[in-house]
Each structure stands twice: as C-alpha cells, then as structure tokens.
Amino acid sequence: MIDTPELSLAALAPLLFVLGAACVGVLVESFVPRENRHPVQVGVALAGTLGGLVTTLALAGERTVTAEGALAVDGAAVFLQATIAGLGALAVLLFAERSLDPARSAFVASAAVPAGTARDRELATSEQVQTEVYPLATFAIGGMMLFVSANDLLVMFVALEVLSLPLYLICGMARRRRLLSQEAAVKYFLLGAFASAFFLYGLALVYGATGSIRFSEIRAASTAEGTGTLLVLGLGLLVVGLMFKASVAPFHAWTPDVYQGAPTPVTAFMAACTKVAAFGAILRLLYVAFGTSEWTWRPLVYGIAIVSMVVGAVLALTQTDLKRMLAYSSIAHAGFLLTGVIGLGGDGGGSGLAATMFYLLAYGLTTLGAFAVLTLVREGDGEATHLSRWAGLARRSPLTAAVMALFMLALAGIPLTSGFTGKFAVFRAAIDAGAWPLVVVAVLASAVAAFFYLRVMVLMYFSDPAPDGPTVGVPGLPTTIVLAVTATATLVLGIVPGAVLDLADQAAIFVG
C-alpha cells in the first residue's frame, strides 16, 4: 500500500486553473473549426488567466507548504502569482487586438511558411492567425506562476523551462518583419538554453554540497557546514541562470535584440511578466535557501545591481529605436529591483521584500502600458518604432502622446506616478539595510535614465511633425482596456499607494 502524497488542491487552484486553460487551448486548436478559433482561444486564455487571478486572490493569507514540500504557497507567492495572472490577462488582451493591423493581428498567419515566399505574401493580407499563440502564452503564464512558488530546485528548473519554451516560440511569430522576429527567436532560444544549462549545473553542485534540493534543507545544511566551495560555486551558477531570465546586466545581451524583434504584444508580455517571475524566484532562492549564507551572495548581487543600473541607463541614451530603448530601460529597472533585493535581511526582516514586490507590480503595469502605446503608432504596414518618427506626435494625437508621457514619467520615477513610489520604497529598504553607496549609484542612474525618458516627451511635444509622419491607429476594445487599466494604475499607485503598499507589506512572508 503506497500512501498518496500530501497535496492541497485548494492551494494549487490558481496553477491548475491556468495550466488547465492552456490544455483546453490545445484541444480547441484540434477540434474547433479554423474560422471560429480566434475568439474561442481568446476566451479560453482570458478565462484561464482571470480565473487564476480570482483563485489567487481567494488564497490571500494562505501560508502552506504543499505537494510534499515542493511548493510553497505563502504571502509572497500569492502576491506575485496574482500580479503575473493579472498582467498576463492584460497581455492576452493585447494579443487579441484586431483593429490596428490591416491584416487584423500582430501574429503571423502561418509560422511554417518561409518568410518572403509567394505563399507568404499571399498570406500577409489574409485574416488567418496562428492561434497557437494563446495556449502557448497561457502555458508561459502557468510556468511563471509555478516559478514564484517553487520550493525546491527541481520544480524551479521545470517551471523555468515551462515558462521559457513557449516564449521562444511566440517571439518568432510576428506578422510584419518576419526575418527580425525569427532572428530574435533564435537568439533568445540559444542564449536561453545556454543560461538554463548554467542554472542546471549550479543546481547539481548545490545538490552535491548539501545532499538535498529542498530549500529548507539547503538552508539547514549551509548553516551546518559553513560555506563550502562547491556551495558557493553552485549558488553563483544558479544566480547567473536566474539573472539571465530577469535580463540583468551583464547577462542582458539578448534583451535588446529580442525585445526589438519580437511582436510588440509579446515584448510587452515578456517585459512585464517574465521580470516578475524571475525576481520572485531570485528572492525566494536567496532568502529561503541561502538566507543564512547571506554574505556569500550579497557582494555579488551588490555588484551586479550597480553594473545593471549603469549599463541600462547609459546604453539607453544611445538608442534610436523605442523598443530597444525600453529594453535597456528594463535592464536599468532590473538593477533598481536588485537594490530592493539587497534591502532584505537574511532573517527575512527589513522592508526589501515588500518594496520589491510593489516595484514589480508598478513596473509591470507601466511597461505593459508603454508597449501598448507603441502598437498604436504605425506607418505602412508595421509599427513606427524609430524615435524620429515620433516627432510632433502630440499634435497628431494629443491623447496618445499624453498617455505615453505618463508612462515615461512613471518609468523615470517622477513623483505622483507609481514609478516614484516603487523607487522610493526599494531605495529606503536598501538604506535601512546599510547599502547607502548602492542607493547613491541608483539615484545617479535614475537621473541619467530620466534624460532619455524625457527626450521622448520633448520629441512628442516640442518638435514639428514630419509631413509624411506615422498614423495613430484607433485601438479596438482590448487595447483600450489595457491602456485604461495601466494608466489608471500608474496614477493610483503614485497618488494613493497606501493600500497596495500595506497589502505588499502583509504579503511579505516566505514560508519554507
């Protein structure tokens, strides 16, 4: 007689909901006729992500370790899962936009047809869409939600792959500029596989050093044995693998290329959700598994944070493409987020965890909104992402320019926007932890970063529009919802952040 493993289905409900919806999506692909597939797939993906969001909210206050210790459903996991599900639902809405592109979708009609062939040109104007993007995105969202609640290294590795593999594929499915999109997919895939091999080798070394893959046992073993070489080496490799996913410099080489080449809704999805998931995993790994050997990783993270902020802020100055600029901005923000990671004591005290979680939510919403605005400004068949094309946009479309300006101000961290509240919270946490030199660098990097965000605003408001400038598309309902939600959230989290900050504070608990 074998005992059934202990498994709390209630605590797993959000994951089951999202991954279940992804499986239903695969079945829809096989059984629903092609002409009805798009609306059905959008419905299934939205039902999955929103269902996941509602079930996570119902789990608020849960503190359990379930599935024989493999999953930790605690405050931090629930908060981050809700963030990922919510941002994921918004991203699915962006995917579903059908009124901007002349061919009614940002995704390719058939990814198997080689770009540039006669058949490809024929399909370019067809309304057919590769609807597999919806189940793939739902699988990625499920993987991300699993990633932030993984309580052992094996589950963390499997979740890393479940979130990465679909992303590699949907990066290569742009309808316009297909060569760029496919190139982005190849680069992301090869570098991503390389990074996960490092993560895996780190996992093997930590397992060898401690004899376990469970975080709590790694924690106990690392206290008992002090810091062995094997453990430090393993920790370093694990951190490299995770930092790659979070697009932190110096592991950022893929970020600008992939953000530029991928279809813009997918870029928005990656920039918002992958960042949340990767930082959730970094926080859990460093605080639950390696909380007692804090001094082995603290200098490492400290250094990486500085490199990331400086590289992101300085290289963004030289960019002429908006998607690339936002990619470097995401690298700089990853550095700011790491200052929050530094701001949490190894015993789980300090306000770093709550601050980082709030920052992730605020940054995710703002960056998703900024990429949503990018999908509106178009010329010819594609999007006008070159910076010079945005000159004088305020005269062509005051509302679009105003919304974009709001997002740029929030990313720059100007008061009364969510970006300021988030930055203030992580910087204060880092100062409380005694890392004031890091905060000085962070403030200087923010000042440099403010320049390129404000440059976009100056260009939109104080330059003359080119006579053959881009057109501003009228968004359909999905993009309108995304813009309304993200813009409102950016303002609300800036003006009255109290309630959400309190929520993050209460949720800032790791069990394990």
Add this chain to the structure above:
Amino acid sequence: MSLTHYLVLAAILFTIGAVGVLVRRNAIVVFMCVELMLNAVNLTLVTFARSTGTIDGQIMALFVMVVAASEVVVGLAIIMSIYRTRRSASVDDASLLKY
C-alpha cells in the same frame, strides 16, 4: 575509479560544451554543445546521488532528459524556420538586429 573522476569528467564535458557554444557558428552545432552541457550535468547529478546516498539526483537526471527532449523540439523548429528562409544556419548571418 573514485567518484571524483566522474565529477572531473563531467566538469570537462561541461566546459567543452560551454566553449563550443561560444566559438562555433552553426546554430545546430551550438545547440548540440548545449545538449553536451546538459548531459554533463546529468553525469554530475548521478554521481552526487551516489555519493550522498539519496535518490533525488537520479530523479532529476530523468527530468533533465525530458526537458532536454522538449527543448530539442522547440529549438529545431525555430532553427528550421530561419534556415528555410535564409538557407543558412550560421548564427553570424542572422544579424539584422544590432545596436
């Protein structure tokens, strides 16, 4: 042969794989080097399972194999799609995205 020999062999294989990823130019070969790295990890895991006397390492090696197989499916699909357009699998030829 002591267990250390296996660990050293795995480390050598992992390094060969990592260097291969950095110096080789054909996307398929780069990908094969990544697979070599994953298999080096498998050897390490199984050796540690033996030395620590736990079963976790062997189970993980199985998981790694499954994940590696699914990675092959996704990876070859992506490389095929770019090869059919460009008639080349060199990672140097795919250079539209820069700066």
